[in-house]
Amino acid sequence: MSALAVDNIGIGFGGLTALDGVSFRVGNGEIFAVIGPNGAGKTTLFNIVSGLYAPSKGRVQLGVDDVTGLEPHRLAQRGLSRTFQNLQIFFRMTAAENVMVGRHLHESRGILAQLLALPSVWRQNRATRAKADELLAFVGLSAFADRPAGELPYGALKKLEIARALATEPRLLLLDEPAAGCNPVETQEVDAVIQKIAATGVSVVLVEHDMKLVMKISNRIHVLNQGRTLAEGSAAEVRSNPAVIEAYLGRRKGEADAQG
Ligand SMILES: Nc1ncnc2c1ncn2[C@@H]1O[C@H](COP(=O)(O)OP(=O)(O)OP(=O)(O)O)[C@@H](O)[C@H]1O
Ligand SMILES: [Mg+2]
DSSP states (O other): OOSEEEEEEEEEETTEEEEEEEEEEEOTTOEEEEEOSTTSSHHHHHHHHTTSSOOSEEEEEETTEEOTTOOHHHHHHTTEEEOOSSOOOOTTSBHHHHHHHHTGGGOOOOHHHHHHTOHHHHHHHHHHHHHHHHHHHHTTOGGGTTSBGGGSOHHHHHHHHHHHHHTTOOSEEEEESTTTTOOHHHHHHHHHHHHHHHHTTOEEEEEOSOHHHHHHHOSEEEEEETTEEEEEEOHHHHHTOHHHHHHHHHHOHHHHHHHO
């Protein structure tokens, strides 16, 4: 059974076909990369899988369940979490608070109990804080726990987003360009965090332009071009695929070089 199965997905915006006939499966604990030139449809694919967009055709399955068109919070309850291509950090909150925000799904108390500040609520907040500390340690950000996020270096913010996405304890994690804008050292750190996550059995779908990172850590790679599947396979298979080389050479020479 796959953690995620996408079958014949399609969506258009006005006259533009953003995705058409895309299918793939992601296994448990697998790092599955989706790559492709700018505008290929990678983020749109994430938006469909995470429930922000309903596809005009096709099906999305989590495990054995058909979840096509379910709302994002329902998908989160079913073990799906994601990060966004642009930082979604609350800069005036501390790093720990940013992670705690991601944890709210697991909190059972209603708003009234929060207002009354029952001892059980405080206990729960302590548990939420403890979980946040655990996740910050997991991504290597313990030292920043009580610092306002706005004071963190860029690479730390990218890891903070991953920690927050992990706060709902997902089984499937979608990462949209987790190393974008990172320097080589920061990229190495993100690389290590992703591998640690997969080692815990969580399935990771990775959208990333850093080909060195993708080729190194992905079990399989799915290549999109202008909304359609161009290839799927191991790093070696994808790297030597003429259609893939053509798509990159034609549109992003720098990245094609980075593949070699
Ligand atoms: N909400 C939307 N409304 C209209 N067009 C959209 C919308 N979302 C995406 N598109 C278009 O769909 C196509 C695919 O966009 P998408 O953001 O999925 O590409 P991408 O592969 O993530 O690119 P990048 O590598 O630059 O992030 C693009 O032509 C984009 O302009
Ligand atoms: Mg994108």
